Amino acid sequence: MDIIHISAECYPAAKAGGLGDVVGALPKYQKMLGHSASVIMPFYHGKFSRENKFSVIFSGFARLGHTNFAFNVLTLDENNLGYDLFMIDIPGLFDRENIYSYHDDTERFITFQIATLNWLNQREIMPDIIHCHDSHTGFIPFMMSKVREYSKFEQVPTIFTIHNGQYQGQFGFDKLYFLPPFHSYFNGLVEWHNLINPLASAIKCAWRVTTVSPSYLDEIGYSMKGMEDLLRQERGKSVGILNGIDADVWNPATDPMLEQKYSIKNITEGKAANKEVLCKQFNLNPEKPLFTFIGRLVGEKGADVLPEIIYNISKFNPGEQNILVLGSGEKHIENSLLHLESEFKGSYCSYIGYNEKLSHVIYAGADFLLMPSRVEPCGLNQLYALRYGTVPIVRRTGGLRDTVIDIGDGGFGICHDQCSAFDVLHSMQRAKSFYQKKRDFNKIRKQIMQIDHSWNKAAQDYIELYQSLKS
Numbered sequence: 001m002d003i004i005h006i007s008a009e010c011y012p013a014a015k016a017g018g019l020g021d022v023v024g025a026l027p028k029y030q031k032m033l034g035h036s037a038s039v040i041m042p043f044y045h046g047k048f049s050r051e052n053k054f055s056v057i058f059s060g061f062a063r064l065g066h067t068n069f070a071f072n073v074l075t076l077d078e079n080n081l082g083y084d085l086f087m088i089d090i091p092g093l094f095d096r097e098n099i100y101s102y103h104d105d106t107e108r109f110i111t112f113q114i115a116t117l118n119w120l121n122q123r124e125i126m127p128d129i130i131h132c133h134d135s136h137t138g139f140i141p142f143m144m145s146k147v148r149e150y151s152k153f154e155q156v157p158t159i160f161t162i163h164n165g166q167y168q169g170q171f172g173f174d175k176l177y178f179l180p181p182f183h184s185y186f187n188g189l190v191e192w193h194n195l196i197n198p199l200a201s202a203i204k205c206a207w208r209v210t211t212v213s214p215s216y217l218d219e220i221g222y223s224m225k226g227m228e229d230l231l232r233q234e235r236g237k238s239v240g241i242l243n244g245i246d247a248d249v250w251n252p253a254t255d256p257m258l259e260q261k262y263s264i265k266n267i268t269e270g271k272a273a274n275k276e277v278l279c280k281q282f283n284l285n286p287e288k289p290l291f292t293f294i295g296r297l298v299g300e301k302g303a304d305v306l307p308e309i310i311y312n313i314s315k316f317n318p319g320e321q322n323i324l325v326l327g328s329g330e331k332h333i334e335n336s337l338l339h340l341e342s343e344f345k346g347s348y349c350s351y352i353g354y355n356e357k358l359s360h361v362i363y364a365g366a367d368f369l370l371m372p373s374r375v376e377p378c379g380l381n382q383l384y385a386l387r388y389g390t391v392p393i394v395r396r397t398g399g400l401r402d403t404v405i406d407i408g409d410g411g412f413g414i415c416h417d418q419c420s421a422f423d424v425l426h427s428m429q430r431a432k433s434f435y436q437k438k439r440d441f442n443k444i445r446k447q448i449m450q451i452d453h454s455w456n457k458a459a460q461d462y463i464e465l466y467q468s469l470k471s
């Protein structure tokens with residue numbers, strides 16, 4: 001099959017979070033299953049564009065309302081990603097360092113989608129499947145089926161994956177003219193609650209909708225920022241497929257980002273050596289259990305409860321543990337986390353920012369990873385933690401519910417039900433007792449490193465879903 005993924009992120013070209021990891025790995029595994037898989041994404045002017053060489057394979061125009069944007073389709077001169085990567089360079093919109101958070105994100109991503117279809121439209125080969133990811137690509141299924149210009153794609157099956165239903169990309173009807181002309185009869189297919197909503201449009205128009213875990217699919221039927229009714233209505237064409245991880249990139253035995261590589265054979269020494277590196281860097285005590293948090297500092301991830309957790313445990317159980325936070329996000333959370341550092345020097349530290357290498361070292365050197373998420377469509381951090389022998393402490397929600405079983409239930413992690421400081425603190429106390437039982441603790445670390453969460457199974461699940469749509 002010829003599969004095309006369309007996404008705003010794809011690791012290593014551009015990653016702001018888990019979406020980048022998924023789109024950077026799934027096509028590789030689909031190729032290994034014997035299919036042709038490629039990715040189309042915007043060409044940002046970040047590190048990846050500076051460090052690689054590209055060739056232009058197509059030049060064209062994309063019309064956004066009254067403006068015609070020139071664009072180029074670029075490919076890598078040397079590609080060792082394991083799949084084809086096509087990057088759409090649109091000067092004026094994407095020649096910037098970051099992926100998101102510009103005032104004109106709506107204009108940027110609509111133009112990207114139009115440019116993508118304009119390019120595909122003039123190619124002779126027809127793809128077998130178009131697989132779109134998150135709201136930045138949400139108009140593609142609509143445009144392929146309802147915009148006359150792209151009518152040749154009407155019979156090409158579209159899959160839309162919801163990685164994060166919190167970000168819907170909605171905007172007012174005053175910008176309807178940004179979309180290419182279509183019959184006003186179809187207005188309802190781009191609308192939700194009187195706004196134009198690309199996520200809703202994709203859920204309505206894609207042939208199949210997938211979520212990144214089965215539990216998340218259940219949850220969004222009763223909680224997804226006002227879109228619950230739509231999700232329930234479209235439930236019949238929806239399926240939850242649990243994400244995998246790229247077992248080549250996330251392998252402590254070969255990870256180039258680790259100074260001290262390890263496998264289950266030398267897990268105790270390997271993890272201790274990485275912990276030593278971390279503790280030295282952040283002035284922590286390697287003798288004590290190390291709790292960490294990695295992720296976006298937003299309410300969705302439960303990051304707003306971290307300051308209360310850190311304050312309470314450090315104040316009332318001083319010297320018993322270390323806490324290390326890596327993340328960036330809402331300023332008030334960043335400030336509270338930084339503010340606590342001076343009070344709890346030597347047992348707590350935070351790194352505010354995005355640092356891919358450091359995240360690998362933390363997964364390797366930590367004893368426990370905290371994920372108190374309010375919403376977690378799948379969560380990759382807990383899967384990386386497992387692979388690196390770090391015990392996850394998670395709130396039972398979404399993909400966390402599907403991937404972590406509590407030690408009390410014969411499992412390997414620590415689970416709680418509420419996103420509250422009280423629940424997390426209780427789990428941390430349980431974790432500390434578990435840490436003291438060295439034999440059991442080491443046994444679990446070895447066990448979790450061997451759980452196979454690679455993309456092998458999920459890549460096959462997607463292929464079966466695609467095949468079910470081919471006549």
Ligand SMILES: Nc1ncnc2c1ncn2[C@@H]1O[C@H](COP(=O)(O)OP(=O)(O)O[C@H]2O[C@H](CO)[C@@H](O)[C@H](O)[C@H]2O)[C@@H](O)[C@H]1O
Nearest residue numbers: 017018019163295327353354355359376377378379380381
């Ligand atoms: N400051 C930082 N420095 C370095 N690395 C950092 C970092 N902050 C986050 N990361 C990395 O970003 C990724 C986060 O992935 P997640 O899947 O946990 O969450 P995210 O909400 O981005 O993804 C959404 O999409 C994915 C993919 O479908 C779902 O798993 C998830 O539930 C959903 O919310 C991990 O690779 C993590 O290591």
